[in-house]
Every structure is written in C-alpha cells, then in structure tokens.
C-alpha cells in the first residue's frame with residue numbers, strides 16, 4: 001500500500017526492536033520471494049546465513065527421511081530465522097515510504113464507527129496512559145491471533161477445526177550440536193509417533209529454537225510448563241543428545257492450544273490479515289507466507305478501491321474469495337498431516353512398512369518439498385498414483401534388498 005501511494009498509519013502496541021511475538025519460525029523460499037517483492041533483502045532477515053538444505057524427519061526410532069527444499073524462486077534452501085530480526089526488517093522497510101506513518105507503543109482498544117455502523121477509526125492508548133483516536137477509511141486488523149479488531153468488529157469464525165489442535169512450547173538454546181547428514185545440514189523434526197514431537201531450528205546469533213509439541217488432549221502439565229517441556233525433551237534421546245553441551249538462554253514461550261480457523265475476512269470499513277484472519281498449526285511452517293500473501297491480496301484490492309476502480313463491497317468480495325482460495329487448500333493439507341503424523345500412532349509393522357515406504361519415497365519427498373514451498377496446488381499433491389507407486393516400490397525394494405545393502409533411512413546408533 002505504501003508503494004501504491006496510499007496514506008497508511010501503522011499502530012504497533014510494542015517497541016521495535018526488542019519485542020517478541022510467540023513464534024519460532026522457519027522461512028521457506030515462498031516467503032522469501034514475497035519479502036523480495038516488498039524490497040527486503042535476505043541478508044537483513046537472515047544475517048547469519050542460517051541456511052539449511054531442508055528437513056530431516058525422524059519417525060521415532062523407526063526410520064528417518066530427508067525433505068530437501070526444491071530449487072524454486074531461485075532458492076533451494078530454507079532459513080531458521082529470529083522473529084525479532086525479521087520484524088525489525090519489516091518495520092525499517094517502511095521508512096522508504098513518506099506516505100506511511102508508524103507509531104509504536106500504541107495499543108488499539110476500540111473501533112470507532114459512524115452512525116451507520118461502518119468502522120471509521122480506532123481508539124487506543126500509548127504506553128504511559130495517554131489515549132488517542134485515529135480516523136481512517138479502512139481499519140486493517142493485522143494484529144495476530146488474539147486480534148482486537150476481529151473481536152470488536154464481531155468477525156464471525158467461518159470455519160474452525162478443533163480436533164487437531166496442539167500445544168507447543170519452545171525456548172532458545174546456545175551451543176546446540178548441528179544436525180549433519182548426507183554432507184548437508186538440516187532442521188530436525190523428531191516425531192515420537194505417540195502424539196508428541198520436537199523440532200530443532202538453528203536461527204541467528206548462535207541461538208537455536210528447540211520446540212516441544214503434543215496433541216492438545218495429551219497436554220498435561222501439573223508441575224508447570226517448564227517441567228512439561230523438559231520432560232518431553234527428555235523422552236527424545238535424539239534431541240537430547242544435541243543439547244548435551246547446550247544451555248537454555250530464554251524463558252519458555254508458546255501456547256496450550258494452537259487453533260485452526262478462518263474468520264470472516266472483512267466487513268463495513270474493516271478487514272483482517274495474517275493470523276487475525278486465519279490461524280493454523282505451525283507444523284508446516286506456513287504462517288508467515290500466508291500472512292504476507294494475504295496482505296498482498298488485500299493491498300491490491302484496497303488500492304483498486306481507493307483508486308475508484310471498485311466499490312468497497314466489490315473489492316472486499318474479491319479479497320474474501322481470493323484469500324480463501326489461496327490459503328484454504330494448504331490449511332486442509334496441514335490438518336491432514338497433523339492427523340497422520342501427530343494424531344495417529346502407527347504400529348511398528350505399519351511404521352516399518354507402509355509409512356516408511358511412503359515417507360522415504362523420492363517422488364513423495366519431492367512433491368512434499370514443492371507443496372511446502374507452495375509450488376504445486378495442495379489439493380491432491382500426493383495423488384493416489386504417487387502413493388500407490390511409493391508403496392509398491394518400497395515393498396519391492398524391501399524384498400529385493402540384499403544383505404549389507406545401504407539403508408540410508410536407518411537412524412544412526414545413539
């Protein structure tokens with residue numbers, strides 16, 4: 001919107017830099033490409049070049065597989081990033097636009113409405129207690145999962161799936177051993193195949209995010225979340241081994257119940273973007289991409305409206321349908337993956353057979369890399385043909401495997 005010449009006021013309740021949003025992210029090439037579009041260079045949000053070939057997925061002690069990031073958008077890697085660094089880069093980038101004004105330490109508390117009920121501004125408070133009102137033709141709630149704009153506008157939840165909610169907590173650690181295999185370095189995802197998992201994401205400044213996650217209905221922390229976090233990590237020797245010489249340097253962050261939902265995207269004089277509009281589990285690392293993509297779609301529709309090319313209703317109708325079509329299929333795919341990998345506990349026979357044949361299959365892994373980077377449509381990304389061929393070739397290679405033949409998917413001895 002800044003580039004399109006619109007007058008924009010951005011209100012942020014915290015101070016930048018230094019504030020922290022609950023997030024411990026991986027950034028995929030799809031998200032990087034959207035950051036390129038808004039003029040933010042890679043060296044700014046990933047200053048320590050924390051690049052990885054992809055993800056090493058360990059299925060308990062059964063087997064591991066590697067999902068490489070395919071060469072799309074000119075990049076074949078992902079980054080572990082520090083949210084504070086990314087947010088500061090986004091914030092500073094706005095300095096380029098004289099028509100964009102930023103105000104920190106201002107918390108929005110209420111929406112202002114005209115006599116017809118159309119939102120035409122906000123009322124809020126600076127840290128320190130001074131309150132102020134701002135008027136606007138449109139108020140955008142890009143204020144995260146607990147969006148005050150969504151609440152005050154009575155945005156309807158249009159779709160919610162509660163069955164696959166998870167609890168996730170993380171802290172940053174210093175001195176975590178790198179995960180090296182096949183002459184590359186990887187982000188580690190360790191699934192316990194029991195409703196619990198851990199993810200290890202090296203980020204900037206020598207720090208590594210270590211996450212523990214579980215099905216919401218398995219979350220039980222009578223002695224507090226710190227105890228829960230450490231005992232969950234204790235149950236994963238392959239993660240714990242990397243922490244032998246490491247030290248936890250931040251307090252725990254996270255949430256007990258990560259929601260999966262869509263809200264109504266807009267109403268009279270208001271619109272929602274990012275997590276305020278759509279929340280989903282962090283399992284597939286899609287939140288930042290979705291937030292950037294949704295904001296891009298919204299900016300284009302608002303520009304058309306402000307330039308008189310569309311009425312408000314027409315612009316918002318287009319925003320609603322475009323953003324839903326762009327995000328919903330991936331949402332379904334993430335739910336599906338949660339169901340398979342977090343909410344089912346395969347028997348040893350199933351894990352060593354069907355599951356391994358599929359997850360280690362080259363074509364399946366390539367398709368998953370393309371899916372995660374949003375380079376193929378999520379619907380039917382693993383078609384019956386891909387699955388059947390993965391199962392057949394897995395079973396046949398097991399039968400034909402000679403003694404002493406390399407089994408690259410075997411986990412190294414502990």
Ligand SMILES: Cc1cc2nc3c(=O)[nH]c(=O)nc-3n(C[C@H](O)[C@H](O)[C@H](O)COP(=O)(O)OP(=O)(O)OC[C@H]3O[C@@H](n4cnc5c(N)ncnc54)[C@H](O)[C@@H]3O)c2cc1C
Pocket residue numbers: 011012013014021022023024025026027106107108109142143144145147148168169170254273274275276282284285286287288289291
């Ligand atoms: C544990 C965890 C791990 C994750 N991992 C990944 C990952 O690997 N990859 C990925 O892409 N995504 C990941 N995500 C998701 C990602 O963090 C979110 O999807 C993304 O942050 C959404 O961005 P947003 O701008 O919509 O909201 P937020 O990042 O929450 O930003 C909202 C902003 O609004 C401000 N604000 C809130 N209320 C007010 C108010 N009343 N007045 C003024 N300002 C206000 C906040 O201070 C904040 O700056 C993860 C999330 C979690 C919880």
